[in-house]
Amino acid sequence: MSRAITATHLTKVYRRYARPLDSLVEMLLRLPRHTPFHALSEVSFEFNFGETVGIIGDNGAGKSTLLKILAGTIQPSAGTLEVNGRVAAILELGAGFHPDFSGLENIRLGLSLLGLDEAETESRIPEVIEFSELEAFIHQPLKTYSSGMQVRLAFSVVTCVDPDILIVDEALAVGDAHFQKKCMDRMTDFRRRGKALLFCSHALYQVRHLCDRVVWLDHGRVRLAGPAEEVVDSYQDHVRRQDLSHPARGADRPEAPVEKRAWIESARLLGGETDSEGETRFVTDGPFRLEVVAESETVALEDIHVGVVIKRNDGIQCFGASTEADGMALAKLSGHRFGIVYEIPALPLLSGEYSLDVWLIDTSGVHVYDSRQSCLPFRVRQSMKAVGMCWMVHYWQPPQENI
Structure with a gap:
C-alpha cells in the first residue's frame, strides 16, 4: 500500500498580541510584544492510499490548523510534510470562492485553482452543476447562496476533479439530509477506488463507520491514534468525563431543523x-x-x-x-x-x-x-443475587491439583 501523506513533528505557532498596535511596535523596535500560541505541537502520522483516516477532538484542539497544513493553505512552523498526489479540500465554508462571482464563475475559479486547464475546466462544468443540483441558481452571485448551497457547490467542485487525496472538514454538517447522503455515497465510492480520504467531524457515528483509523488531537498534540473503534471509544469516554464535570454543557444549544427523506x-x-x-x-x-x-x-x-x-x-x-x-x-x-x-x-x-x-x-x-x-x-x-451491569453464564469447580 503506497503512502499518501507522511507528517513528521508538525508544529504551528501563532503570535498573540494584547493589542493590534503591539505587532507594529514589535516590527519597528524589534522587541518581542507577543505571546506564542502552539496550535499544533509535534504531530506525526502516516496516511496510505486506500485508507480513510478520521480527525477528532474538542473545539480548539488543532484540527482545522492540521487540515490547512495538509491542504497546503498554510505552512507549518516546524516539521516536515510529504504529500504524494493531487489534494482537494473542503475546509472553511466558501473558501476559495468570490462572493460577487456567479456560481458558474466560481466553478471555473475553483477548477483552475485545483490545477485544471481551460479545456479540462469546461469539460467538467456540466458534471459539477449536475451533482450540485444548482442549475436554477448557477448564474446568481454566490453571496445570494445559502450556506447549504455553498457546500453543494464546494463539494461538487473538489470531488469532480477526482483528486488522489480528499480532505473534508465539518462543513458538510450544514448541508441538507439529501445532499449529505449524496456526499457520503461519493466519499464511500472514493474510498472503494483506492483513494485517500481524510475526514474531520464531530459526528462520531460517521467517523466510526467511515474511517479505518482515527487521530485524536488534544490541545495541539496527538493524544491517541489507531483503529477507529478504539480511538472513538476512548474519546467518548473522555467526553463523558467532561460532561460529568460540566453537566450543563451543551444543554442550551438549539437543534437545527433537519430535512428527513426517511x-x-x-x-x-x-x-x-x-x-x-x-x-x-x-x-x-x-x-x-x-x-x-x-x-x-x-x-x-x-x-x-x-x-x-x-x-x-x-x-x-x-x-x-x-x-x-x-x-x-x-x-x-x-x-x-x-x-x-x-x-x-x-x-x-x-x-x-x-x-x-x-x-x-x-x-x-x-x-x-x-x-x-x-x-x-x-x-x-433480577431474581438472582449478582452485582454489576449484566449476567454472565459462569461455573464454579475445584482447582485442578495433584494430590
Missing part, C-alpha cells in the same frame, strides 16, 4: 410489564423485544436499516446492533412503510434503569436519516 414512524417495546410507577419492566434472562416502523416515499427499502443502542441511565452504552451490520433486511409493510422487530431472547442486563437510541441509517452504515435518542425508558429487575 423517518421513524414509531418505536415501541413489546411485552414487559408495567410496574406501580407506570414504567415498563423486563426481567433478567427474560425476552426483550422492540418494534420499529419507518416510512419513506423517496428512499429504496434496501437502502434503509435500523440501529439500536441500549443505554443505562448514567449514559453507559450497554450494547448496540444494526440490521446493516447483521445483514438483515427490513420487512415491507403497507404503503410506504417498513419495519423490523429487534429481539433479545434472554436479556442479560441486571437491575437498573435503561433507555434506547434508535437510528435509521443507510446501507453504508454512515448516513443517518432519522433518530430517536434516549427514548423508551424501561427498567430491569
Whole structure:
C-alpha cells in the first residue's frame, strides 16, 4: 500500500498580541510584544492510499490548523510534510470562492485553482452543476447562496476533479439530509477506488463507520491514534468525563431543523410489564423485544436499516446492533412503510434503569436519516443475587491439583 501523506513533528505557532498596535511596535523596535500560541505541537502520522483516516477532538484542539497544513493553505512552523498526489479540500465554508462571482464563475475559479486547464475546466462544468443540483441558481452571485448551497457547490467542485487525496472538514454538517447522503455515497465510492480520504467531524457515528483509523488531537498534540473503534471509544469516554464535570454543557444549544427523506414512524417495546410507577419492566434472562416502523416515499427499502443502542441511565452504552451490520433486511409493510422487530431472547442486563437510541441509517452504515435518542425508558429487575451491569453464564469447580 503506497503512502499518501507522511507528517513528521508538525508544529504551528501563532503570535498573540494584547493589542493590534503591539505587532507594529514589535516590527519597528524589534522587541518581542507577543505571546506564542502552539496550535499544533509535534504531530506525526502516516496516511496510505486506500485508507480513510478520521480527525477528532474538542473545539480548539488543532484540527482545522492540521487540515490547512495538509491542504497546503498554510505552512507549518516546524516539521516536515510529504504529500504524494493531487489534494482537494473542503475546509472553511466558501473558501476559495468570490462572493460577487456567479456560481458558474466560481466553478471555473475553483477548477483552475485545483490545477485544471481551460479545456479540462469546461469539460467538467456540466458534471459539477449536475451533482450540485444548482442549475436554477448557477448564474446568481454566490453571496445570494445559502450556506447549504455553498457546500453543494464546494463539494461538487473538489470531488469532480477526482483528486488522489480528499480532505473534508465539518462543513458538510450544514448541508441538507439529501445532499449529505449524496456526499457520503461519493466519499464511500472514493474510498472503494483506492483513494485517500481524510475526514474531520464531530459526528462520531460517521467517523466510526467511515474511517479505518482515527487521530485524536488534544490541545495541539496527538493524544491517541489507531483503529477507529478504539480511538472513538476512548474519546467518548473522555467526553463523558467532561460532561460529568460540566453537566450543563451543551444543554442550551438549539437543534437545527433537519430535512428527513426517511423517518421513524414509531418505536415501541413489546411485552414487559408495567410496574406501580407506570414504567415498563423486563426481567433478567427474560425476552426483550422492540418494534420499529419507518416510512419513506423517496428512499429504496434496501437502502434503509435500523440501529439500536441500549443505554443505562448514567449514559453507559450497554450494547448496540444494526440490521446493516447483521445483514438483515427490513420487512415491507403497507404503503410506504417498513419495519423490523429487534429481539433479545434472554436479556442479560441486571437491575437498573435503561433507555434506547434508535437510528435509521443507510446501507453504508454512515448516513443517518432519522433518530430517536434516549427514548423508551424501561427498567430491569433480577431474581438472582449478582452485582454489576449484566449476567454472565459462569461455573464454579475445584482447582485442578495433584494430590
